[in-house]
Amino acid sequence: MTEKPLLALKGVHTHIGRYHILQGVDLEVYAQRVTVLLGRNGAGKTTTLRTILGLWRASAGEIVFDPYRLNALDPPAIARLGIAYVPENMGIFSGLSVRENLLLGTGPKGFRNSRLEDVLASFPLLREKWSLPAGTLSGGQKQILAIARAMILPRRLFVVDEPTKGLAPAMVDVLLDAFLRLKEEGATILLVEQNFAMAATLGDDAAVMEDGRIVHVGSMVALAQDEALQTRLLGLSLASHQ
Amino acid sequence: MIMRSFSPLFRRSFGLRLLSGDTPGHPVASALMAVLVFVLACAPLLFPGTRAVATAARVAIFVVLAASYDLLLGYTGIVSFAHTLFFGLGAYGVAIALASGGPSWGALVAGSAAGIGVAALLGIGIALLSLRVRAIFFSMITLAVASVGQVLASQLHDITGGEDGLTFSVPRLLSPSFHPLSEPVLGVRIDGRFNTYYLIFIISLVLFLLLLRLVNSPFGRVLRAIRENEFRAEALGYRVIVYRSLASAIAAAMAAIAGALMALLLRYNGPATTLSFSIMIDILLMVVIGGMGTLYGPAIGAALMVLAQYYLEPALQFLAELTAPFPWLSAVFQPDRWLLWLGFLFMLVVMYFPAGIVGSLRARRLHYQTR
Amino acid sequence: MKPTERVLPVLLLLLIAALGFAAMPFADWLTLSAAGLAMGMMLFLMVAGLTLIFGLMDVLNFAHGAFITFGAFAAGTVFAKLPQLVASDRLGENLLVLAIAAVAAALLSGALGFGFERVAIRRVYGAHLRQILLTTGALIVAEQLAIVIWGPDAIPVLKPAGLRGSFLVAGAVIEKYRVVAALFGFFVFVLLQMILAHTRIGIIVRAGVENREMVEALGYRIRPLFAGVFVAGAALAGIGGAMWATYAATVTASLGSDLTVLIFIVVIIGGLGSVGGSFLGALLVGLVTNYVGFLAPKLALLSNILLMASILLWRPRGLLAAGGR
Numbered sequence: 001m002t003e004k005p006l007l008a009l010k011g012v013h014t015h016i017g018r019y020h021i022l023q024g025v026d027l028e029v030y031a032q033r034v035t036v037l038l039g040r041n042g043a044g045k046t047t048t049l050r051t052i053l054g055l056w057r058a059s060a061g062e063i064v065f066d067p068y069r070l071n072a073l074d075p076p077a078i079a080r081l082g083i084a085y086v087p088e089n090m091g092i093f094s095g096l097s098v099r100e101n102l103l104l105g106t107g108p109k110g111f112r113n114s115r116l117e118d119v120l121a122s123f124p125l126l127r128e129k130w131s132l133p134a135g136t137l138s139g140g141q142k143q144i145l146a147i148a149r150a151m152i153l154p155r156r157l158f159v160v161d162e163p164t165k166g167l168a169p170a171m172v173d174v175l176l177d178a179f180l181r182l183k184e185e186g187a188t189i190l191l192v193e194q195n196f197a198m199a200a201t202l203g204d205d206a207a208v209m210e211d212g213r214i215v216h217v218g219s220m221v222a223l224a225q226d227e228a229l230q231t232r233l234l235g236l237s238l239a240s241h242q
Numbered sequence: 243m244i245m246r247s248f249s250p251l252f253r254r255s256f257g258l259r260l261l262s263g264d265t266p267g268h269p270v271a272s273a274l275m276a277v278l279v280f281v282l283a284c285a286p287l288l289f290p291g292t293r294a295v296a297t298a299a300r301v302a303i304f305v306v307l308a309a310s311y312d313l314l315l316g317y318t319g320i321v322s323f324a325h326t327l328f329f330g331l332g333a334y335g336v337a338i339a340l341a342s343g344g345p346s347w348g349a350l351v352a353g354s355a356a357g358i359g360v361a362a363l364l365g366i367g368i369a370l371l372s373l374r375v376r377a378i379f380f381s382m383i384t385l386a387v388a389s390v391g392q393v394l395a396s397q398l399h400d401i402t403g404g405e406d407g408l409t410f411s412v413p414r415l416l417s418p419s420f421h422p423l424s425e426p427v428l429g430v431r432i433d434g435r436f437n438t439y440y441l442i443f444i445i446s447l448v449l450f451l452l453l454l455r456l457v458n459s460p461f462g463r464v465l466r467a468i469r470e471n472e473f474r475a476e477a478l479g480y481r482v483i484v485y486r487s488l489a490s491a492i493a494a495a496m497a498a499i500a501g502a503l504m505a506l507l508l509r510y511n512g513p514a515t516t517l518s519f520s521i522m523i524d525i526l527l528m529v530v531i532g533g534m535g536t537l538y539g540p541a542i543g544a545a546l547m548v549l550a551q552y553y554l555e556p557a558l559q560f561l562a563e564l565t566a567p568f569p570w571l572s573a574v575f576q577p578d579r580w581l582l583w584l585g586f587l588f589m590l591v592v593m594y595f596p597a598g599i600v601g602s603l604r605a606r607r608l609h610y611q612t613r
Numbered sequence: 614m615k616p617t618e619r620v621l622p623v624l625l626l627l628l629i630a631a632l633g634f635a636a637m638p639f640a641d642w643l644t645l646s647a648a649g650l651a652m653g654m655m656l657f658l659m660v661a662g663l664t665l666i667f668g669l670m671d672v673l674n675f676a677h678g679a680f681i682t683f684g685a686f687a688a689g690t691v692f693a694k695l696p697q698l699v700a701s702d703r704l705g706e707n708l709l710v711l712a713i714a715a716v717a718a719a720l721l722s723g724a725l726g727f728g729f730e731r732v733a734i735r736r737v738y739g740a741h742l743r744q745i746l747l748t749t750g751a752l753i754v755a756e757q758l759a760i761v762i763w764g765p766d767a768i769p770v771l772k773p774a775g776l777r778g779s780f781l782v783a784g785a786v787i788e789k790y791r792v793v794a795a796l797f798g799f800f801v802f803v804l805l806q807m808i809l810a811h812t813r814i815g816i817i818v819r820a821g822v823e824n825r826e827m828v829e830a831l832g833y834r835i836r837p838l839f840a841g842v843f844v845a846g847a848a849l850a851g852i853g854g855a856m857w858a859t860y861a862a863t864v865t866a867s868l869g870s871d872l873t874v875l876i877f878i879v880v881i882i883g884g885l886g887s888v889g890g891s892f893l894g895a896l897l898v899g900l901v902t903n904y905v906g907f908l909a910p911k912l913a914l915l916s917n918i919l920l921m922a923s924i925l926l927w928r929p930r931g932l933l934a935a936g937g938r
Binding site: 315319321374375376377378379381382383385386387389390393394397519523526530573574576578579581582585586588589592593596 | 667671673675733736737741742743745746747749750751753754757758760761765870873874877878880881885911914915918921925929930
Binding site: 096103 | 813816817819820823824826827828829830831832833834835
């Protein structure tokens with residue numbers, strides 16, 4: 001690629017307590033593309049995302065979100081640069097209503113300058129549950145809500161951690177549609193996804209992590225076609241997942 | 243092994259074994275401890291008056307009380323405000339037994355045993371509570387429980403003598419009127435007070451050494467692991483509930499023994515003597531300023547606090563008179579405001595020297611050693 | 614929390630009231646219930662900030678009683694400086710001096726809270742042990758400072774003339790001041806709930822109580838918010854202290870420390886981070902204290918502790934505990 005990456009990690013190390021989780025991560029995410037971060041459990045994928053978001057401090061290395069250096073910033077500042085985070089546990093506030101959860105995703109003008117109508121059109125169920133406490137939603141619905149909250153304003157980067165984890169296949173399809181729509185609009189997404197089929201459908205670029213380092217970078221298409229590589233890196237093949 | 247017993251190294255290693263391999267960790271701390279032990283050991287010889295010796299006894303008792311609290315706070319990581327309850331239970335056990343049963347050794351032992359037993363059980367109860375509710379709640383609940391203890395002690399005056407407390411006579415050997423030798427030995431009168439003092443000193447010393455042994459044993463190491471990371475300890479197979487309960491019971495029992503000794507010293511016990519919140523504060527100050535999790539810290543802290551309480555007031559008086567022309571300033575130095583200054587010192591220590599005196603000294607030594 | 618789970622605690626309150634009703638003559642019950650409600654409202658004022666601070670930032674402030682003490686003294690000073698308004702028979706002037714006292718208390722305690730958060734609390738975020746120790750020390754220092762400023766003796770606090778005396782309702786004696794205190798406390802409760810429910814800040818606070826990290830990841834700075842909640846909580850506690858002192862007609866430097874156990878019981882019963890929970894908890898404690906204080910005076914504190922213990926056995930995190938922490 002000759003263009004500059006939107007997000008670049010160079011030699012990033014993260015320590016949690018006395019554990020050295022990230023051991024020199026080099027990762028590049030390009031604008032208007034979906035980058036999928038793959039790897040076995042415990043490889044450090046979630047840690048990488050959290051480090052980008054500033055939830056964990058990198059002990060070494062550089063994180064550059066064109067043109068800002070994220071290392072020194074705290075999570076609110078990073079979020080305000082236009083990075084939306086959908087964490088593994090969804091980060092939904094159970095005691096707040098669906099409306100209030102969505103409201104928290106908006107800026108100072110609230111719903112006025114937001115994409116609320118688009119979001120509600122994409123996910124009609126949110127309109128149904130509008131005033132209900134988010135805690136009454138099912139797992140899949142909460143995930144939709146989390147994505148909707150991320151989508152409610154235009155963002156420079158979406159950082160999404162295992163959105164389909166534990167979801168019923170029907171819900172996975174709804175999610176897939178939502179992401180594909182985002183992709184059509186030209187969104188930049190960094191996605192951690194264990195469901196290889198989903199990853200292969202959505203992803204443009206693939207990066208594979210192992211033991212706190214990136215061990216493979218390439219196009220998603222190439223990886224999807226190379227079963228031997230898949231097995232070596234991830235211990236599975238696309239076929240076995242269908 | 244055989245070599246050790248015959249070589250000059252034996253004495254040094256014996257000393258080390260006595261302290262269970264846990265030394266104060268810094269020359270200054272060791273010096274302070276040595277002075278403390280020496281002064282306490284020879285108090286009746288060094289000080290002519292009964293008041294000074296009684297103060298020394300108080301120091302010994304508070305060393306045990308503070309060290310037992312350190313077992314909970316510094317080694318197990320439990321912040322309990324109910325420690326004075328155990329102190330009071332031991333004291334009331336002795337007081338009630340001797341007041342109602344007469345000044346016999348049987349009553350003394352029975353009363354102590356009862357106080358210690360109830361304290362240990364209560365200690366276990368508190369430990370179980372700490373696992374049932376969140377840590378945040380736990381400290382607050384212990385505060386409430388301590389207040390209940392105080393209230394009960396003042397209300398049940400048929401048993402406890404209420405607000406006035408109980409005065410009683412102690413067994414003859416410990417009584418001030420006991421004079422076996424009419425002539426002083428080495429300038430010291432051998433009487434009941436002398437005996438009482440050494441009873442207190444020896445028991446305190448033994449308890450302190452036992453605590454050292456306990457925290458440096460595998461049990462102590464597990465306690466520390468639990469304090470660092472409870473989940474991990476549990477995952478490694480250590481049943482946190484068992485360890486906490488044991489630590490709590492032991493700390494409670496030791497505090498109760500300290501209470502029994504206190505009652506013997508004063509030949510009196512009342513709610514204000516052993517159950518008041520100001521004593522709990524004193525214990526906290528001793529442990530935190532001295533250095534949590536070191537045992538030597540609380541010992542030094544206890545000595546410092548008891549001394550401070552005697553010397554701080556005259557020092558403040560001096561400053562108050564000095565600043566008399568400025569009434570606002572002078573008010574801050576009133577001798578009654580010694581707690582203001584100690585509290586302030588306490589806050590400074592927590593903010594800037596959380597390791598306390600001994601902890602900071604040890605850290606310094608480590609820093610210089612690893613350079 | 615399911616709606617049924619929310620209703621049960623309210624039923625508990627009604628149950629206690631019913632037990633009281635059954636245990637004593639009607640007139641006494643009415644008087645004591647009014648007293649209990651008023652006491653509960655004042656306790657609620659003192660506790661509202663504390664529970665939010667716990668819930669939002671996981672900060673244990675054992676020195677919260679200091680805000681109560683300083684608020685109480687502020688009120689006493691205001692009354693002493695405006696004797697004409699206090700002695701007046703006109704309700705308007707009485708309410709005015711009461712309002713001034715409340716504002717003074719809020720300002721003084723709020724300022725104290727601001728300073729304390731800046732200087733001390735900030736350094737011990739996330740370290741529970743040090744928080745407990747530091748704030749316990751602060752409570753002692755605050756009490757001593759109160760003695761330095763206002764002297765060691767109890768200061769009398771005169772109730773405004775128009776608010777002394779009582780109403781006679783159905784044979785029961787209900788003090789006028791208690792009614793005012795109860796109404797005011799209820800008003801603050803409703804106001805707080807509305808702020809939490811309908812304003813952006815309120816939503817952020819409620820979200821933060823549940824999951825502080827996520828709120829930050831959404832772009833909101835929690836630290837300044839927390840400082841704000843801390844100061845607001847301190848100010849409210851000051852007002853609560855002012856009202857308590859007016860009711861008790863006296864204030865000593867140890868007021869805050871003396872009330873510390875009681876306010877902790879309320880917070881524990883209610884559940885950390887729940888304003889509604891602390892409201893209910895405060896009312897429960899108020900009623901229990903008054904009923905038991907009449908039936909068996911020596912057992913008042915003990916009965917509150919038993920109440921707390923029973924509630925914890927039923928719901929270990931308090932009646933209406935918020936969030937997943």
